[in-house]
Amino acid sequence: MPDTPGAPLLRRRLVTDMVDWNMVLLTRRELSIRIKILHVINNILFPSIYMPSSSLHVSLQPSQFSLPACTIMDYSTLRRQITFMKKSFFDQGYLDEQFNQLEELQDESSPNFVEEVVALFLKDSPRLLTNIEHTIGKYPQDFHRLDSLVHQLKGSGSSIGAVRMKNECSVFKAHCNDKNLEGCRRSLQRMKREHATLKQKLESYFQLLRQVAPREHAVNSRK
Amino acid sequence: MMSCKGLGGEGSAAAAAALPHVLAVDDSSVDRAVISGILRSSKFRVTAVDSGKRALELLGSEANVSMIITDYWMPEMTGYELLKKVKGSSKLKGIPVVIMSSENVPTRITRCLEEGAEDFLLKPVQPSDVSRLCNRVLR
Numbered sequence: 098m099p100d101t102p103g104a105p106l107l108r109r110r111l112v113t114d115m116v117d118w119n120m121v122l123l124t125r126r127e128l129s130i131r132i133k134i135l136h137v138i139n140n141i142l143f144p145s146i147y148m149p150s151s152s153l154h155v156s157l158q159p160s161q162f163s164l165p166a167c168t169i170m171d172y173s174t175l176r177r178q179i180t181f182m183k184k185s186f187f188d189q190g191y192l193d194e195q196f197n198q199l200e201e202l203q204d205e206s207s208p209n210f211v212e213e214v215v216a217l218f219l220k221d222s223p224r225l226l227t228n229i230e231h232t233i234g235k236y237p238q239d240f241h242r243l244d245s246l247v248h249q250l251k252g253s254g255s256s257i258g259a260v261r262m263k264n265e266c267s268v269f270k271a272h273c274n275d276k277n278l279e280g281c282r283r284s285l286q287r288m289k290r291e292h293a294t295l296k297q298k299l300e301s302y303f304q305l306l307r308q309v310a311p312r313e314h315a316v317n318s319r320k
Numbered sequence: 321m322m323s324c325k326g327l328g329g330e331g332s333a334a335a336a337a338a339l340p341h342v343l344a345v346d347d348s349s350v351d352r353a354v355i356s357g358i359l360r361s362s363k364f365r366v367t368a369v370d371s372g373k374r375a376l377e378l379l380g381s382e383a384n385v386s387m388i389i390t391d392y393w394m395p396e397m398t399g400y401e402l403l404k405k406v407k408g409s410s411k412l413k414g415i416p417v418v419i420m421s422s423e424n425v426p427t428r429i430t431r432c433l434e435e436g437a438e439d440f441l442l443k444p445v446q447p448s449d450v451s452r453l454c455n456r457v458l459r
Contacts (some may be wrong), residue, residue, distance in 0.1 A: 202357045202447065214353045221349055243364045248393065252422045253350035258445045 172309060179305050186302070191295055208310070211301045219259050219296055225250045226289055229269075233281055235282045238245030243281060244273040250288075340454070345390035345402065346420070346457045351443070355389060355420070358450045372397030374402065376405060379412055379442075387438075387457055392421035400432055407436040416457045418447040420445055 100164045188193040196211070229246045232239055249268030265288045272280030342364045346352045352368040359366045367385075369375050372394060379385060388406065390399040399419050406412045419432045422443040429440045438457055441449050 193419055198444075198446060199354065199357070202361045204361070207357065207360070210357055214350060217349045249348060249420070252443060253348050255422060256348070256350050256354050258444075311358070 115166055130277070132208070175309050177299055177303060179215075179309070182302055182305065188300060191261055191298060192258045193260040194258065195256065199257065212306070215303070218253050218259070219299070221253060221271065222262075222292060223252060226285070226292060228286055229288075233285060238278055240273045240276055243272060247273070259295055262288065262295060265291055336363075337453045339363060339365040340386040341365045341367065341384055342454075343375060345370075345379065345384045345394070345399065347371060347391065347394045351391065351420075351448060355445060355450075356434060358445060359389075359454075360445060362451050362454055364454065371395075372399070372402035372405075374428045379406070379415075387416045387418065387454070389418040389420060391443075391452065392419050392432070393423075395426055398433065400428075403432060403435050403437055418453060418457075 121294070183192075187197075199211045199214060207213075225246055229243060229250070232242050232246060247266050247269045251263055254262035254266065265284060269281060269284040269288065272278075272284055329427050342359050342365055344352060344355045344359065344414045346355060347370050349370075356366045356368045369378060372390070373396065375388065375390065377456040379388075387411070388402075390402055392399040399421075403417045403419065406415060406417055413436075417436065418439045418441060420443055421428065423433065424442055431454065432440055439453055441453070
């Protein structure tokens with residue numbers, strides 16, 4: 098087969114994407130394994146133009162792996178999407194450094210730690226919002242109870258880095274302190290909107306993460 | 321009640337049992353999960369309960385608790401009340417107690433420290449806070 102135009106560029110791009118992927122995620126040993134896989138894939142795709150050096154002799158047989166070249170590109174794209182999405186959460190003020198702290202606690206024994214903690218928050222917070230709404234509607238007003246409920250919501254929101262939720266809870270608490278029921282009502286509506294937005298964003302984020310997680314687990318299992 | 325092994329699932333039960341055992345007390349499920357995760361990452365064995373009452377039940381049945389870390393503001397029994405009960409018990413008074421709170425109230429902090437609390441941490445608790453604290457208290 099003659100050398101096809103653009104093939105060396107494609108090979109370089111595949112290597113670059115693989116290296117990007119590796120630089121984000123992998124140790125040196127994993128990098129070495131990935132590069133070996135990449136050269137095998139290159140050999141399959143472009144057998145006439147691929148000339149591996151002796152130092153990159155590949156002992157893997159093609160049947161020993163099942164990662165088509167397009168999946169590697171998709172993974173790299175997904176990873177970039179996840180990074181940009183998370184950055185937008187911080188830039189738009191939805192999350193703060195506490196979220197990063199939680200992600201740093203993730204390890205092989207708790208690979209989904211952050212998602213689990215966020216799931217607890219998303220399970221607990223609607224109940225608190227409902228209780229707050231119910232308490233606002235009661236007469237006589239019970240600002241002490243309202244303060245206690247929003248204190249819980251503020252605390253758990255703060256623990257996952259939900260800074261907009263936390264700030265709105267502070268506004269609500271200030272209205273409670275002033276015994277300003279109308280202020281509490283308006284603040285509650287904003288809290289509910291912030292909560293709905295945060296829920297949608299985080300669910301999208303973890304949905305993306307789950308798409309890359311099976312690959313990472315498969316790669317780790319080859320060690 | 322949540323129990324988290326400090327070895328990430330690996331190692332024998334005997335090895336896990338040799339790790340310092342920290343009792344975490346918080347009525348918030350989110351905060352229990354976070355403090356348990358932080359303690360686990362620092363290689364501690366963690367038992368998490370949701371109230372002071374459950375904490376005392378566990379302390380009564382199992383003496384092998386190296387430290388208690390408790391939220392201040394809990395229904396029925398506050399962390400301060402739990403602290404007083406622990407320090408008032410001849411069996412439990414030697415266990416270090418750390419209080420956590422999301423509110424920076426100087427009189428509250430002073431009161432807890434005077435009652436014998438080892439430290440007072442502001443929420444959200446950082447891994448560095450817990451690591452520094454446990455190194456000082458437990459090692």
